[in-house]
Amino acid sequence: MSSFVSVDSSDADAPTQTWKLTVFIVTAISTLAFFHINEKTRSLILFAWACFIKPFTPSNRKTHSNHQSNLESFYKTQAKIYDSTRKVLLKGREDALTLAFSHLPNKKENVWIDIGGGTGLNIENMDKYVAPLKSSFKAVYLIDLSPSLCEVAKKRVAENGWDNVHVYCADACDFEIPHKEADLITFSYSLSMIPSYYSAIDHAAKLLKREGGHICAVDFGIQSDINAVGRTNTLGGLVNRHVPWIYRTFWRIWFECDKVILDPSRREYLEYRFGTVKSLNCYNKTLGKIPYYIWLGVNKSHDTQLMHRFNSLAIESPYLAPMDVKNNNVPNSKCLEAALDNAKKGLPFPSLFYQREAWRVYYDELSDRYEPFKNQYIYAFTWEDPREDAKILKLSSKDTVLCITSAGDNLLSYAALPDPPRRIHGVDLNPCQGHLAELKLASLRALPLETTWKLFGEGKIENFKELLIEKLSPHLSSNAFQYWMNQGHVAFDINGKGLYDTGSTRWALRLAKYVFKVTGLTSKVEELCNAKTMNEQREIWESSIRPVLFNFAVGKLFVGNPVFLWKALGVPANQAAMMDTSILQYFIDTLDPIIGRSMVGSDNYFYYLTLKSHYRKNNCPDYISKHGFKVLSRKVNSPLDNIRLHTDTLNDVLVRLTKKTISVAVIMDHMDWFDPSGEDADDEIDALFGALCVDGRVMLRSAAQVPWYIKNFEKRGFECQAAATRTSGTSIDRVNMYASTWICTKKVEGDHMNFDLDAK
Known part of the structure; x- marks a missing residue:
């Protein structure tokens, strides 16, 4: 010790000796302090050392040829404190488990493989927060390559008495289990630590149940818009998908020091190998906005939902025009065009094909036509009075109705009628209006009346996020799910202003x-x-x-x-x-x-x-009334099955619908928006003429008592009559926002061609 203390300033080794003395003193003090602090603090210190200091030490720079050795060098010293130190870092694990289990067709006797399951915390969380293991799974397999983590997992299994949980210390790329297929396969922050990830994903694909099997991943991710080019429709939405360059670069470099690889290819291979059911892009804001994602997929060629979607396209005429190789002038269904294009490229079908419900019709969300809406709907509620619609139109199951989606209230009122239309097409160019309508449809499908009332009657609810993931997500498209995960906490905040303080209105x-x-x-x-x-x-x-x-x-x-x-x-x-x-x-x-x-x-x-800013139970739209909810929420022959939501222009939808099959088109005040000097009105009237059957009716409202475009309808072959006209001091319905309501009836046959008013 004295040789360290007596240092001659002229000695060439003096700086080295001083450094050694400093290290010795710091180490001695730290060691003494380490054993005199509580367990939680010791765990945090050990975690900080393993994750933020050790990766930069010379001894840690060596990479072993054996991946198991690399894992052990990282996890061996922190296996026992792994769970207590990862709660803040590894966000979204419980949400991913809840999302995955909510989508399983059966809630009992499932086989689950947790690849890279580590200490078994995922399995414990499934049992504690999502679904009881003993009744929900006949077998659970935890696969991990780290012996240290597997030992912790085995101890956890024994302590909980799970006789259906099996821990295998094995490679993710070639492990074997007694069961030939699994209902659920999960990667929880493990895919980014598997060097040969493509092999691990391929192996998972072999084990995934062909019909109804789901695969789920939650992990760090650094996607950007560039990675989406050419395969946008397979991704399930782009909300928050683009991670800014500074975050992509910083976190990729940082995690590489721990041999955790954040390149986008891992997620992209999942999205190529499987069909995307749900996709969510998030940030861990607690630790400096670390980007992560939650993704859920199915077999891209044999999933049940996929077959249901194709059956809807093939046999539910009038839905969208079928492929017609003999007549190239007839537009094809956009969704069929996209599906065929993807199939040629070996890509999964568009994400909308893998959803449980067939409500949402395929649309390309990167289209410039959606840019003006800035991720916000205009109307949180619908102004038109459906009571008057029912009186005027006298709708029945013989009708096929096309209407403006808006907030979805009116099309739900039509569906709740005693003899509802056989098909209702909702059309709106604003994607967010479709997201709102989807949320209402999903709530009617999955929630009790009282919960649905809190959402749309009061416009506020305490547990919206949990409700969205656990109950509503299986009935939403991935696009709508992304939107409400991103916006719902504001729209339905129990301490905020509520749903009806959202939208432009x-x-x-x-x-x-x-x-x-x-x-x-x-x-x-x-x-x-x-x-x-x-x-x-x-x-x-x-x-x-x-x-x-x-x-x-x-x-x-x-x-x-x-x-x-x-x-x-x-x-x-x-x-x-x-x-x-x-x-x-x-x-x-x-x-x-x-x-x-x-x-x-x-x-x-x-x-x-x-x-x-809220409704009363005796003064509310039909869909949240006691009677309307009972009709719409029934499990067998639900009127909800007959609803389709198009995210497009009215004109574009009309020309793609099977000709002469729409019996009623309710276009609200839509045509008031057109410029009288332009051709938009003529084009739309022509499209209406082609889609409507003989005696098919167009119902419209206008700010004018006699709109300028009525003569355009008449010249095309419509018989037009004012169903109601407002004069000063009188009202035509409970809203009374418009000066007139018109019914224009198609009375002549004719080919589907543009017409020249001046020539006639």
Whole structure:
């Protein structure tokens, strides 16, 4: 010891001796401290050493030719504290297990292989949080190459008394098990540590059950847009898929020091080898935004859902036009075109083909036509009154209906009728409107009324994420699932403003509440919503609310402002120009008669929602009413099976539908948006003519009493009649937002050709 203390400054070895002394002292103090601190702190220190210091030491730079030796050099010193130190780092494991189990066709007697299962924590979490092992699985196999981790796993199995769980210390690329196939195969942060990952994935593919088997992976990932080129439709959505360059580069270099490889090829090979059912892209924000993903797949050629999707295309006419090799002028189904193109390239079919439900029709989400919507829907609720639709149209099971999707409320009302249409096509160019409609469909399929009511009646719920993964995800497309995993915590936040404060129309609702607040009318609005008689309701409106709402300042600054009309109310300039009066007078004519027509608190859920941001159980859309929910949620012959959601322009859908098979097209106020000097209206009328059968009807609403495009319908062979016309002081339905409702009936046969109005 004295030789270390007595150091001559002129000695050439003095710096070395001083360094040794420093290391000795630090090591001695650290060792003493290490054994005098609690277990949790010791685990964290050991974890920090193994993950953040040891990888940069000279001894750790050596790579063994034997992968098992590489694993042991990393895990041997931390096997016993592995679970307690990975909770913060390895995010999404429980979510992945829940997602995977929710998609299994059978909930009992499954075979599960957990590849790279390590200490068995995944298996314990499945038993504790997702599904009991003894009743849900007849056999569970944990495969791992690290003897140290396997020893911990065996101890865990013995402590829990799982006689159906078997731990194999074996290579992921060639292990053998007694069972020939597995219902579930999982990779939980293990694929990024397997050098020959392609071999491991191929081996898993051989073991996966052909019909109904699912494979799930959760792992670090560094995907980018470049990796999606040429195979977008197989990926199941692009929400958060692109990881910025700085994160891709930093985390890849960092994890390589631990021999964890974050290249995108591992995930890409999964997406090539299997059909994608669900795909989720996330960040571990606790530790500096480490990117990770959760992915769920099935056999890409033999899955049950795949057959169901093809059967829907082949036999459910009128769905989409079948392939027609004799007539190249007839457009083919976009989904069939995509499927055939993928098959030629050896790629899986589009992700939408592997979903349990056939509701969502295939669309290419990279199309420029979706760019304006910026990942947000406009309408969180639908304004048109379906009660009037039912009276005018008298829909039955003989009808095939095409309508604008919007928030999905109206098409669900049609489906809830006593004799619902045989098929209902919802069309909307905004993908997010389709995501919202899908969420409603999934809730009706999978949830009880009370839970569905919390979602769409109150617009708030406490456990939305858990509900989405466990109950709703099997009935959603991957695209919709991604959207709601990304947006749902805001839309349904129990402490937030709720679902009906989302979408572009939230600005109108917020403005109304602000005006009522600053003018001291909030209490009067409450009284209006709780009024017991029509006279009481009218008195509150006339004496308190109306004078404020329709004063000059409000009318000039907001209602009459074109920017506000579009951004808040969704009224474009072309439609505003069709109003037969000033914009302020138009809204006076809209709202005044409503007060004398129906009780806001009990028979007008449209305006009750705008004032209260939620519904009442006796004043709500049909699908969340007790009767409507019972009809729609039935398990056998559910009207929900007859709904299809198209994410496209109305015109593009019409020309691809089987000709002369649509009996009713409900296009809302859609045509008011067209420029009278353009050709869009003519093109759409021509497409409607081709899709409608003889005596097929178009129902439309307009801001004008007589819309300019009615004459276009008549010249094409439609007989047009106003079903309702609003005059000052009268109302045509509970919304009364439009000046007229029209029925245009196809009365002549004719070929499907564009027509020249001037020539006729």
